[in-house]
Amino acid sequence: MHVSWTEVVKECALQSWYCGLDLCNTFATARHLLAQPYPILEVVYSAPAHTSQLFPNVPPAPGMSCAGEDRSIYRRGARRWRKLYRVNGHIFQAKRFNRRAFCAFCQDRIWGLGRQGFKCIQCKLLVHKKCHKLVQKPCSSEHVDPVEIKDDANGESTLGRASSVRSRADPEPPLPDTPPAPAPAVREDLEPGSQRQYSLDDFELIRVIGRGSYAKVLMVELKRTKRVYAMKVIKKALVTDDEDIDWVQTEKHVFETASNHPFLVGLHSCFQTPSRLFFVIEFVRGGDLMFHMQRQRRLPEEHARFYAAEISLALHFLHERGVIYRDLKLDNVLLDHEGHIKLTDYGMCKEGVRPGDTTSTFCGTPNYIAPEILRGEEYGFSVDWWALGVLTYEMLAGRSPFDIAQAADNPDQNTEDYLFQVILEKTIRIPRSLSVKAASVLKGFLNKSPSERLGCGESGFMDIVQHPFFKSIEWEMLEQKQVVPPFKPRLEGERDLANFPPEFTDEPVHLTPDNDNVIADIDQSEFEGFEYVNPLLMSLEDCV
Numbered sequence: 001m002h003v004s005w006t007e008v009v010k011e012c013a014l015q016s017w018y019c020g021l022d023l024c025n026t027f028a029t030a031r032h033l034l035a036q037p038y039p040i041l042e043v044v045y046s047a048p049a050h051t052s053q054l055f056p057n058v059p060p061a062p063g064m065s066c067a068g069e070d071r072s073i074y075r076r077g078a079r080r081w082r083k084l085y086r087v088n089g090h091i092f093q094a095k096r097f098n099r100r101a102f103c104a105f106c107q108d109r110i111w112g113l114g115r116q117g118f119k120c121i122q123c124k125l126l127v128h129k130k131c132h133k134l135v136q137k138p139c140s141s142e143h144v145d146p147v148e149i150k151d152d153a154n155g156e157s158t159l160g161r162a163s164s165v166r167s168r169a170d171p172e173p174p175l176p177d178t179p180p181a182p183a184p185a186v187r188e189d190l191e192p193g194s195q196r197q198y199s200l201d202d203f204e205l206i207r208v209i210g211r212g213s214y215a216k217v218l219m220v221e222l223k224r225t226k227r228v229y230a231m232k233v234i235k236k237a238l239v240t241d242d243e244d245i246d247w248v249q250t251e252k253h254v255f256e257t258a259s260n261h262p263f264l265v266g267l268h269s270c271f272q273t274p275s276r277l278f279f280v281i282e283f284v285r286g287g288d289l290m291f292h293m294q295r296q297r298r299l300p301e302e303h304a305r306f307y308a309a310e311i312s313l314a315l316h317f318l319h320e321r322g323v324i325y326r327d328l329k330l331d332n333v334l335l336d337h338e339g340h341i342k343l344t345d346y347g348m349c350k351e352g353v354r355p356g357d358t359t360s361t362f363c364g365t366p367n368y369i370a371p372e373i374l375r376g377e378e379y380g381f382s383v384d385w386w387a388l389g390v391l392t393y394e395m396l397a398g399r400s401p402f403d404i405a406q407a408a409d410n411p412d413q414n415t416e417d418y419l420f421q422v423i424l425e426k427t428i429r430i431p432r433s434l435s436v437k438a439a440s441v442l443k444g445f446l447n448k449s450p451s452e453r454l455g456c457g458e459s460g461f462m463d464i465v466q467h468p469f470f471k472s473i474e475w476e477m478l479e480q481k482q483v484v485p486p487f488k489p490r491l492e493g494e495r496d497l498a499n500f501p502p503e504f505t506d507e508p509v510h511l512t513p514d515n516d517n518v519i520a521d522i523d524q525s526e527f528e529g530f531e532y533v534n535p536l537l538m539s540l541e542d543c544v
């Protein structure tokens with residue numbers, strides 16, 4: 001089954017609405033798609049075209065912009081592409097159902113964990129993965145009565161692991177035989193054992209500190225305790241348009257896992273309004289590595305080694321728990337008040353990956369995407385070690401390994417396509433100023449073949465630990481936060497804004513009022529059970 005040019009272009013055009021992307025860039029991606037008959041990859045999130053240059057100039061004084069510098073090009077969002085399967089007019093997407101679902105082909109229950117079923121993104125037909133090619137009923141997208149779809153969806157009921165909070169505090173009730181009534185948008189009843197739920201009224205919004213393709217991040221204060229938190233806000237309309245709530249669930253699961261590690265941000269609570277989802281995150285005060293790199297130009301090897309080692313421990317922790325992080329970049333490496341790192345943003349994570357398992361979603365931030373993803377191959381944890389190579393190169397060299405000289409002047413070399421071609425083909429040149437050991441670790445991580453890459457062999461993480469570049473690292477001490485960081489962010493008081501990126505200073509902090517028409521299109525039952533309160537952080541708060 002072949003996808004025609006018009007079909008691919010139409011899908012890309014529809015998707016580009018998300019963030020006002022210029023279509024030229026999307027068309028370039030469409031060209032790739034045409035080479036793949038079945039399944040197709042679809043662009044889901046996109047961002048403007050950019051250069052891959054990190055530090056083009058020397059600013060007049062530390063902290064000031066360089067001549068002609070547009071700071072917005074530095075911070076780029078990650079993207080997620082998805083695979084779609086076309087059969088009989090249906091466009092199926094693999095999905096994990098968190099409610100009871102039945103296959104429209106064989107009528108059996110769609111069981112199991114993981115992406116066990118397919119759902120047509122147009123007519124919402126649900127089928128087993130194994131049955132999707134056999135579906136004879138054509139897609140009825142044009143004549144579908146939306147109420148009918150909703151009824152269908154409500155016929156599915158909550159599976160055991162629908163919400164990690166529920167399964168912990170309160171085992172799932174037995175599955176009813178008849179479809180339950182739609183759940184209220186926001187749960188009013190509290191889980192037994194959980195102290196309380198939070199709402200937007202509990203927080204004062206202080207300012208915008210970050211923005212991605214599908215989320216806005218605010219600095220907020222919990223009024224009751226005056227503690228500061230980061231709050232990630234996601235519009236439900238973006239999630240439901242994607243027809244895939246998996247990544248919201250995944251983000252929550254990863255947050256729960258991460259709460260136990262010193263180098264990963266933890267979750268305080270989750271709540272929702274009719275239009276939005278909120279993740280309240282522990283606040284990390286020292287800014288991110290992108291911000292510090294913009295002031296330092298490049299880091300002394302000792303500093304880069306320390307950050308790379310702490311990041312390695314964080315990645316290894318996630319990998320051991322079956323999670324591929326998939327979005328390592330300077331913006332996502334935060335520094336705490338002492339100078340230890342913490343990774344943030346689990347929105348791109350892939351969970352449930354066992355050693356040797358692979359996945360194939362095309363996603364990440366262009367400059368950090370591993371060659372195996374670009375080649376459309378199945379991949380595993382290797383993509384995180386590649387990204388660590390790119391990031392370590394940036395710290396040591398002060399520029400991206402894929403920085404193309406004069407690219408900014410030549411429009412042909414300023415496209416994402418060109419960047420991808422460079423990642424796939426160009427031999428990476430390591431500045432002669434770097435030490436032999438640094439050059440060796442970079443070559444190790446930036447090996448285009450995942451099977452030969454540092455960290456990806458039989459002995460995996462041990463190869464990193466034993467690499468000569470990391471010889472001076474005492475790994476156990478490091479993981480206990482017993483090693484003094486090489487740099488302490490300058491902070492005066494809890495709310496010091498000195499380390500925050502200046503891009504967002506003028507941005508209004510309020511959230512736009514809910515639009516009834518938008519809310520009417522949201523199936524609130526998709527978000528049932530999203531509310532969460534971290535019991536550990538709560539008891540901390542009670543101590544105050």
Ligand code: C58
Nearest residue numbers: 209210211212217230283284287288331344345500
């Ligand atoms: C920082 N790059 S999740 C701003 N952006 C973010 N900061 C934090 N989490 C996230 N303590 C982001 C973004 C996410 C997804 C969309 C893109 C932006 C965060 C979490 C916890 C602080 C920040 C830069 C920064 C760091 C620290 C303070 C202010 C700004």
